[in-house]
Amino acid sequence: MLLRLRVSLADRPGGLGQVAKVLGMLGADILQVTVLEREMGRAVDDFTVSWPGAADLDEVRDRFSALPGVRVEGVWPTREVPGSAPDYDLLMHVASEPSRGLATLVDALPGLCGAEWSVAYADGAVLHSSIAAPELVDLPEPPLRAATVDGEKVRLMLLPMTAHQLHLLVARAEGPCFHRAELERAVRIVDVVSALAARA
Template sequence: MLLRVRVTLPDRPGTLGQVARTLGVAGADIVQVVVLERLGGRAVDDFTVVWPGAARVDRLCAGLGAIPGVRVNGMWRAIGAPSGGGQDAELLAQIAANPADGVATLVDAMPNLLAAGWAAAAVVPADWAVRTGTGGGSVRGSGAPAVAYASWRAPAPLVLPEVTPLRARAMDGPAGVHYAVAPFGRAGLVLMLTRADADGLSAAGFHVTEVDRIAQLVRAAATILGDRLDLVSAPPPDPTTAIAGPVATSVVGPAATSVVGPAAISAAAPTATSVVGPVAPTAAGPVTRSAAGSGVTSGAAVAPLRIPGVPTPAIMARHR
């Protein structure tokens, strides 16, 4: 399997060689080394190695920890081949060639470029910050972002933490989850990448160098896509589960029932019953059964029953 190993080591001649030699003795085949930071006599390096799946990584950690001044910051699975120097430019060229799928192209490519687990484009609610309290008040998030597009390794259902679409940054979540967030600069759209502890490995958070790289790619993609970003939104709810009204149902058939309201029923059929109201039928006069069918008609003025060949009976009137 492909592993990413992040170590902090003294920035002096010979130390990098010791780390490389230790990785080789432990059985790791180094395929890439990336220097993330050199500051104050210390360096932070990422090693991408091919590691035998059956071998135990604790032996690798023990060997690296035995080197004076070396500390293992994280070790996690890497997806795909190591990223090269020209992959960022190639990704932006793909986005420019097919801007209609630009956001999806960016989201799908980022996990491989940054050795992340998955990525997502999220839409932050318009009311992402509200003022509370009196005086100056405080700013707090008002809701989790909605997922507009997620890469193929994203879990389902996907729950994202609250973010503010202001600046690129790294943040840590619960259960060993690490996030990197970069805003597109319009429509409340942000790109999120994650790494998480898994398979007994402890992933490292996103380094400031990685966050800067993510931000540069997102800004370049936003420049290419322009107004198309305003059309990116969260998918609408499933229409098969949408219900209009308290208990709305519509069925077309011999015993059709249309319900609009608390419990109103209207059925057009040979045995149809017209009921207006929560449960009780509405009667404006005596209820008369019509021979033209078995339906019930309510009303005061009802035409007398006429049968061919049978004289109409006299209308009886009762006087008080």
């Protein structure tokens, strides 16, 4: 089972080693580490791990709570295979068939963003939705710029696609709030896809 584990820890030598040791004791194999931020003596890292069997999230949190200065911000399943390049694959698909750029982007965003589903919408109507999107989506008021919204049951990322006069909504029910590094990456991907799709 592939999981993403978001950990906040003191940004000092040996910090990552402590996290790796605990993951090893739990039987997890670290496949990838992504540094999301390093500020004011702290770091926020996403670990992609191969987990043997079902993960006991309470045990994960308990083990890490024993480490001084370490906080687990979220643990959730992921489909993103470390070492793959899904963002480049998406851009290649859009470049080869720009007329389907919007649909391709909406279908790819959940995998790219560690989310469950996404939709494109304009004027209060859904234009395209990914396969796991619910039939009825409560569409938020479109923001002027990219933003995140943290609800009780679902976390949202809202991405304007200004050139096409529409918005994209990406939803994560499992895992933590979208980090600003995830938002910035999604904005760049949307901008490139928008430019490519405009050629159609």
